[in-house]
Amino acid sequence: MESNTSGESLPICIRNSCDNSNTEDETLLSKSVDSNIADAAFLEDNLEKNLCTNSKNGRFAEFSAFQSDVSTVREDKQGEQMTMDSEYWKELQQFGFPSSFLADTQYLQLCRHVIAESGSIQNTLENLESSEKIDNTEKSERSQFPFFSDLHLIPTLRPLRESAILPPPSAQRPSSQSLEYVDYEFSKNNTFFANDGHPLWEYSESESSSTPLKAFPFATSSHSSVKDNETFPGFGNEDKQFTTGSLEEKRRHRSLSVNDRTSAEQLTPVGPRIPVEDILLQSHRKSDHIGSNFTQRIDDGLYNHYTEKSSSVDGCKAIKKRLVWTPELHDRFLKAVNAVGVNNAVPKTILYLMNVEGLTSEHVKSHLQKYRNNLKKAATKRQREAGQFHSSASLNEVPFQNLYCNSRENALSERYPQVEVSTDDRVLYDNSLRSYTDQIPDSTVSGDETGSNAMVDNVMELDLQIQSIVHLLVTARHRVAELSMSLEQWLPHCSSSNDWVRALKEHTSLFQQNEMQLLQIQRDFEKQQRELKNLEKWSLPGVVEQGNS
DNA sequence: TGGGAAATAT
DNA sequence: GATATTTCCC
Numbered sequence: 001m002e003s004n005t006s007g008e009s010l011p012i013c014i015r016n017s018c019d020n021s022n023t024e025d026e027t028l029l030s031k032s033v034d035s036n037i038a039d040a041a042f043l044e045d046n047l048e049k050n051l052c053t054n055s056k057n058g059r060f061a062e063f064s065a066f067q068s069d070v071s072t073v074r075e076d077k078q079g080e081q082m083t084m085d086s087e088y089w090k091e092l093q094q095f096g097f098p099s100s101f102l103a104d105t106q107y108l109q110l111c112r113h114v115i116a117e118s119g120s121i122q123n124t125l126e127n128l129e130s131s132e133k134i135d136n137t138e139k140s141e142r143s144q145f146p147f148f149s150d151l152h153l154i155p156t157l158r159p160l161r162e163s164a165i166l167p168p169p170s171a172q173r174p175s176s177q178s179l180e181y182v183d184y185e186f187s188k189n190n191t192f193f194a195n196d197g198h199p200l201w202e203y204s205e206s207e208s209s210s211t212p213l214k215a216f217p218f219a220t221s222s223h224s225s226v227k228d229n230e231t232f233p234g235f236g237n238e239d240k241q242f243t244t245g246s247l248e249e250k251r252r253h254r255s256l257s258v259n260d261r262t263s264a265e266q267l268t269p270v271g272p273r274i275p276v277e278d279i280l281l282q283s284h285r286k287s288d289h290i291g292s293n294f295t296q297r298i299d300d301g302l303y304n305h306y307t308e309k310s311s312s313v314d315g316c317k318a319i320k321k322r323l324v325w326t327p328e329l330h331d332r333f334l335k336a337v338n339a340v341g342v343n344n345a346v347p348k349t350i351l352y353l354m355n356v357e358g359l360t361s362e363h364v365k366s367h368l369q370k371y372r373n374n375l376k377k378a379a380t381k382r383q384r385e386a387g388q389f390h391s392s393a394s395l396n397e398v399p400f401q402n403l404y405c406n407s408r409e410n411a412l413s414e415r416y417p418q419v420e421v422s423t424d425d426r427v428l429y430d431n432s433l434r435s436y437t438d439q440i441p442d443s444t445v446s447g448d449e450t451g452s453n454a455m456v457d458n459v460m461e462l463d464l465q466i467q468s469i470v471h472l473l474v475t476a477r478h479r480v481a482e483l484s485m486s487l488e489q490w491l492p493h494c495s496s497s498n499d500w501v502r503a504l505k506e507h508t509s510l511f512q513q514n515e516m517q518l519l520q521i522q523r524d525f526e527k528q529q530r531e532l533k534n535l536e537k538w539s540l541p542g543v544v545e546q547g548n549s
Numbered sequence: 550t551g552g553g554a555a556a557t558a559t
Numbered sequence: 560g561a562t563a564t565t566t567c568c569c
Binding site: 551552553554555556557558559 | 561562563564565566567568569
């Protein structure tokens with residue numbers, strides 16, 4: 001066997017031609033397995049922790065009890081299989097467990113599964129190593145394991161999460177509540193904090209799945225004092241406080257006390273931390289405002305560039321420099337928009353919320369225009385393609401589809417989809433479930449949005465986490481599969497026929513099967529993600545591209 | 550002021 | 560030629 005196609009013909013992932021000796025190969029292989037396990041363990045850990053806190057918090061207190069119940073009932077089935085049984089999950093779901101929670105749980109189990117599988121491969125590998133069967137000379141000829149050396153594929157959870165699409169802080173205001181919305185930060189435990197450290201919400205005790213979270217209305221006391229831009233309705237000019245000094249401390253929570261216009265609702269508090277950023281100022285067109293001082297601070301990095309064009313005169317002529325919407329700016333913009341809801345977003349408000357020095361409502365206006373157009377475009381496109389996601393049938397048990405993507409298609413009809421999201425867990429789950437398994441009663445959506453503002457956000461956050469995890473899982477599994485494939489190749493050269501070899505082979509095929517599924521999952525997943533991205537961040541503005549004329 | 554669309558700049 | 564922004568109009 002060896003004679004033939006030696007090294008190179010060996011398919012698979014040979015990424016670097018290395019000439020490691022076999023021992024090295026083995027080591028690598030072994031290491032790879034180890035790291036797979038570690039990765040999986042890491043995932044498990046995180047998930048578990050997460051679930052733990054949740055339940056500790058009472059959010060899903062009833063779950064454990066329930067679960068143990070169910071599991072005993074289903075003792076017959078094998079633990080693992082049981083978890084893969086979508087009926088089981090449906091059942092749980094009907095008991096009111098939020099989808100995000102169930103999904104977390106499922107993934108946790110998947111992780112365990114991966115660990116288990118990795119573990120057995122490792123064992124096999126160990127056997128293999130100890131086995132005399134492996135002839136050193138034989139081994140020396142093939143070095144197909146080098147590729148694992150540089151596979152630090154598995155990213156850690158955190159970075160992934162960070163790169164995940166941030167859920168728009170949907171700002172649907174709870175119609176009847178006066179929760180204020182603020183930029184948040186996902187914390188490790190179950191409390192969410194605003195950027196300034198103010199706790200926004202946390203999982204609460206309420207058992208009802210519909211209101212698991214508790215939002216902390218800000219310390220209202222504080223806001224009144226806030227005064228920077230004060231009631232935002234008033235600020236008319238763009239000259240915000242140049243007194244940058246204060247920014248950092250700026251209370252991000254400036255609540256606008258109440259709404260201005262539309263009576264009603266909003267307490268649109270704050271936008272993001274409003275540090276007054278720096279931007280370059282542009283000299284405006286002829287009508288320059290206020291004199292000259294446009295501070296032009298170009299903050300490193302952050303803000304953008306007003307591309308200066310006519311370098312010549314500046315003050316006078318209508319030199320307006322073109323504002324480039326950097327990702328940072330756009331990000332703020334999105335936050336601001338989402339804080340109020342696209343439908344209520346108007347330049348002035350956004351401008352206020354963005355709190356960027358030097359930005360004018362005109363800038364915002366046009367950007368908003370573009371934004372809306374993009375949303376419409378995306379929505380349209382989406383409708384067209386509707387119905388593509390559910391492919392991979394086999395994955396019923398992996399409900400990672402997202403959430404706000406297909407949920408409430410209807411509501412969106414009114415143009416700005418993503419922001420419309422105002423649902424509760426249950427709804428999300430129903431929707432996602434529906435797409436995979438049809439039927440399942442539609443729960444009434446619109447019902448209560450009360451206090452779900454924060455909850456919705458939380459759900460989104462959790463869903464995001466799940467997405468990240470799925471990603472990790474897929475990657476991890478993929479890696480394991482890769483590993484097994486190479487093992488398979490190696491096997492034939494090991495002329496041995498022990499049980500472990502057989503077992504290994506079995507594992508191998510198993511993994512290959514899994515891999516297919518996973519790929520499918522991943523594909524779907526990515527697709528959804530793309531869609532989501534489209535809806536949510538349409539395209540980043542000029543950003544990077546540009547150059548060239 | 551805000552929305553929308555034409556005009557420009559990149 | 561396609562986009563991103565700015566202007567112009569209502």
